[in-house]
Amino acid sequence: MLSPSLKGLNMKIPIVKKVLEANDRIAEENRRIFETMGTLVINLMSGPGAGKTTLLEKTIQALNSQYRLAVIEGDIQSTSDAERIASTGVPVVQINTGGACHLDANMVREALEQLDLKTLDILLVENVGNLVCPAEFNVGEDYKVMLLSVAEGDDKPIKYPLIFHESSLLLINKTDLLPYVDCSIRKIRKESLKINPNLEIFEISCKTGDGLTHWFTWLSGKRKQK
Amino acid sequence: MLSPSLKGLNMKIPIVKKVLEANDRIAEENRRIFETMGTLVINLMSGPGAGKTTLLEKTIQALNSQYRLAVIEGDIQSTSDAERIASTGVPVVQINTGGACHLDANMVREALEQLDLKTLDILLVENVGNLVCPAEFNVGEDYKVMLLSVAEGDDKPIKYPLIFHESSLLLINKTDLLPYVDCSIRKIRKESLKINPNLEIFEISCKTGDGLTHWFTWLSGKRKQK
Numbered sequence: 001m002l003s004p005s006l007k008g009l010n011m012k013i014p015i016v017k018k019v020l021e022a023n024d025r026i027a028e029e030n031r032r033i034f035e036t037m038g039t040l041v042i043n044l045m046s047g048p049g050a051g052k053t054t055l056l057e058k059t060i061q062a063l064n065s066q067y068r069l070a071v072i073e074g075d076i077q078s079t080s081d082a083e084r085i086a087s088t089g090v091p092v093v094q095i096n097t098g099g100a101c102h103l104d105a106n107m108v109r110e111a112l113e114q115l116d117l118k119t120l121d122i123l124l125v126e127n128v129g130n131l132v133c134p135a136e137f138n139v140g141e142d143y144k145v146m147l148l149s150v151a152e153g154d155d156k157p158i159k160y161p162l163i164f165h166e167s168s169l170l171l172i173n174k175t176d177l178l179p180y181v182d183c184s185i186r187k188i189r190k191e192s193l194k195i196n197p198n199l200e201i202f203e204i205s206c207k208t209g210d211g212l213t214h215w216f217t218w219l220s221g222k223r224k225q226k
Numbered sequence: 227m228l229s230p231s232l233k234g235l236n237m238k239i240p241i242v243k244k245v246l247e248a249n250d251r252i253a254e255e256n257r258r259i260f261e262t263m264g265t266l267v268i269n270l271m272s273g274p275g276a277g278k279t280t281l282l283e284k285t286i287q288a289l290n291s292q293y294r295l296a297v298i299e300g301d302i303q304s305t306s307d308a309e310r311i312a313s314t315g316v317p318v319v320q321i322n323t324g325g326a327c328h329l330d331a332n333m334v335r336e337a338l339e340q341l342d343l344k345t346l347d348i349l350l351v352e353n354v355g356n357l358v359c360p361a362e363f364n365v366g367e368d369y370k371v372m373l374l375s376v377a378e379g380d381d382k383p384i385k386y387p388l389i390f391h392e393s394s395l396l397l398i399n400k401t402d403l404l405p406y407v408d409c410s411i412r413k414i415r416k417e418s419l420k421i422n423p424n425l426e427i428f429e430i431s432c433k434t435g436d437g438l439t440h441w442f443t444w445l446s447g448k449r450k451q452k
Contacts, residue, residue, distance in 0.1 A: 047273050047274040047275065047355070048273040048357045048378050048382060048385070048386065049273065049375070049377065049378025049379045049381075049382060075385055076358060076385065076386060076387075076388075077385075077387065078384045078385050080381055080384055080385065081385075099358075099362075099388075101327060101356065101358035101359050128358070129273070129357065129385070129386075130327065130356055130357070130358055131274045131355065131356070132302060132325075132327035132354070132356055133327050136325075149275070149377060151275065151375060151377035151378075151400065151403065151407075152274050152275025152377075153275045155275075155306055156274060156275060158304045158306055159274070159301055159302065159303075159304050159306065159307075159355070160274065160302060160355075161302075161303065162302075162325075174377065176406070177377065177403065177406055177407070180402070180403055180406055181377075181403070
């Protein structure tokens, strides 16, 4: 988001608020489209390198034979993540945000034109790697799901509370690294639940596969009636 | 930064450009102040949990007896990092950005009021944990220095090129985790140097201390005449 200390310069309107309101209006339209089409939409958020794309690869491997999946890939630039997803065979649309540090509802709306929602059970939207702004911009998703790598440390809920507040599910990833990093899962759980008592939390390792069945079951259980 | 797909809504001025221009003007004033005072200023940037605060703690331990140091701590909210720095005994000023995902020149200007620059050799500014927007906002620093944790993976230069382009020095941190993660230092070096051929790169582990003397020497060598 804009810098609060700069945003008033030469401007007479409260810009940040207007932008968020405009975004929410489009997000609401997206949400109605997803409802009508019966497509479950997940907005997957994390800091850089927490394992979002690997989680998507594992999810596609596990669920692609049962459900019709698609992915929207959000990146500042580059198509490397979208190429990884494309190699799994599921439909993927790349959004390059052109410098913006998050996806917004309008970007997702434009990406929808490339997808046949009627045929999709689950649409997974991978946001830009960032623990701040993605949490402010609804894209019309049914659930926000966040990943946190144990290598990032256990102080993240205290430092980035909004994303923990907005998420329905927290996946604590890279638990295989726990013996080698200073990170207390107990502290993450405690601080996250202080911010958001309804947050569900699973511990996973995309590398070893540990805990992933909880995520697959959670995701399957949220599907909509077609 | 603002979403490109939303920023034109209901607005008649190119806001993002105006904000960056206003920021650069204040940054230039900050730079002149730092020159006059003979204070070296480092803008330290990374994604969340890459080890910025730990690096500062180690730097203070190593250099505090030789040089007069101070720290500006940038966070969305919370004072946990500033408390860690305060316990080392060096002057620290906390900036809470109130939701903004980066520091800007005006925030740093306000923080300067709490510091006696004339008495300082080196001012270390810890930016908000984010690989995107901090790279767009100069604060008047002499050098941008970025940290990257090997746990974040080796695709970060391709995905977040601006921060690699803007930095003078890249510290590849947490090399103690290399046996346990899929990360090629060679690939990070190659892709980073494609983006920024002048980038200096050191491999470090704040945990074991490996490589830190390179950073201490680099930093000492950049000091200004008082």
